[in-house]
Amino acid sequence: MKRLGWMLLLLFPVMVLARIEVYQFDDAATEARYKQLIDELRCLVCQNQNLADSNAELAQDMRRITYEMVSRGEPNEKVITFMVQRYGEFVLYRPPFQASTAMLWTGPFIILAVAIVLLLTFIRRRAQEKTQSLTAEDHERARQLLDDHKT
Amino acid sequence: MKARFLIPLGVFLVLVVLLGVGLTLDPRDVPSVLIDKKASEFSLPDLFDPGGTVDSSSMKGKVWLVNVWGTWCPECWREHDFLIYLAKQEKVPIVGIDWRDDDAEAKQFLLEKGNPFIAVGADHESNAIMDLGVYGAPETFLIDKQGVIRKKHKGAMTLQVWRDEFKPLMEKLEKN
Numbered sequence: 001m002k003r004l005g006w007m008l009l010l011l012f013p014v015m016v017l018a019r020i021e022v023y024q025f026d027d028a029a030t031e032a033r034y035k036q037l038i039d040e041l042r043c044l045v046c047q048n049q050n051l052a053d054s055n056a057e058l059a060q061d062m063r064r065i066t067y068e069m070v071s072r073g074e075p076n077e078k079v080i081t082f083m084v085q086r087y088g089e090f091v092l093y094r095p096p097f098q099a100s101t102a103m104l105w106t107g108p109f110i111i112l113a114v115a116i117v118l119l120l121t122f123i124r125r126r127a128q129e130k131t132q133s134l135t136a137e138d139h140e141r142a143r144q145l146l147d148d149h150k151t
Numbered sequence: 152m153k154a155r156f157l158i159p160l161g162v163f164l165v166l167v168v169l170l171g172v173g174l175t176l177d178p179r180d181v182p183s184v185l186i187d188k189k190a191s192e193f194s195l196p197d198l199f200d201p202g203g204t205v206d207s208s209s210m211k212g213k214v215w216l217v218n219v220w221g222t223w224c225p226e227c228w229r230e231h232d233f234l235i236y237l238a239k240q241e242k243v244p245i246v247g248i249d250w251r252d253d254d255a256e257a258k259q260f261l262l263e264k265g266n267p268f269i270a271v272g273a274d275h276e277s278n279a280i281m282d283l284g285v286y287g288a289p290e291t292f293l294i295d296k297q298g299v300i301r302k303k304h305k306g307a308m309t310l311q312v313w314r315d316e317f318k319p320l321m322e323k324l325e326k327n
Binding site: 044045047057058061062064065084085086087088090 | 178179181182183184185251276277278281282283284286287
């Protein structure tokens with residue numbers, strides 16, 4: 001009986017997901033467009049979630065609008081313009097490249113480039129330090145140390 | 152390379168400054184893109200008159216406020232008395248948009264606590280509030296005679312916000 005209870009508990013996350021409304025699509029292409037759009041649009045209530053993940057009521061309504069526009073055959077750009085006109089570019093999870101977002105897009109690559117340059121100079125310096133070769137005396141000393149420990 | 156040990160300290164200080172600035176910013180404060188743009192027209196079912204509608208077009212030629220609220224929103228309860236003060240003492244025309252609310256509960260709320268609105272439209276599907284770029288309640292908009300949004304306030308309306316931001320602008324707009 002207890003085991004059954006635990007098994008039922010495992011179903012719980014599925015039950016929560018099932019609260020998200022189900023839409024009927026005419027064809028697979030429209031459905032794919034809808035999914036892509038709600039993936040890329042941000043929920044303004046819970047700001048670190050996209051529309052697809054959010055259970056907020058505003059997100060439900062924004063999904064409905066997206067669904068209505070997509071099934072009317074309107075292009076993706078039109079849905080995106082609709083949202084941006086109302087909520088600004090903040091609503092986009094993939095903001096366009098422009099002056100205000102330049103650091104956002106190029107920042108990681110700049111940091112990567114700096115890291116590579118630092119790494120290369122570090123490796124080169126270590127390689128130079130290593131090139132001092134051992135003298136015959138050093139070899140003799142090393143052999144003695146090794147021999148001592150053999151017994 | 153003598154001052155090498157200062158590098159982590161430098162990195163730390165830069166981080167402190169960046170995080171410090173980050174703390175003072177409010178991520179929920181998304182700047183509205185609709186200020187100084189024409190407010191899109193809305194026509195919503197009237198909360199108090201089944202069959203009737205509340206239309207933004209009927210406010211043409213007036214300087215007025217739109218207040219987005221709901222009985223589910225605690226801040227709306229908090230600002231309610233001040234809205235009544237605005238309507239009764241300052242004679243400000245306020246149109247209410249009751250957002251995603253239960254009609255009966257909303258009516259009960261206004262009957263019990265007083266009704267500061269000249270009309271209340273019920274927006275069950277967020278259609279009107281989305282056109283206004285609203286994502287939380289309460290929000291208050293100041294709309295001029297030409298139907299242009301001149302100001303927006305997120306959160307409860309207070310005497311201070313009213314006196315500092317809304318009233319002077321409203322008086323100026325009324326003279327135009």
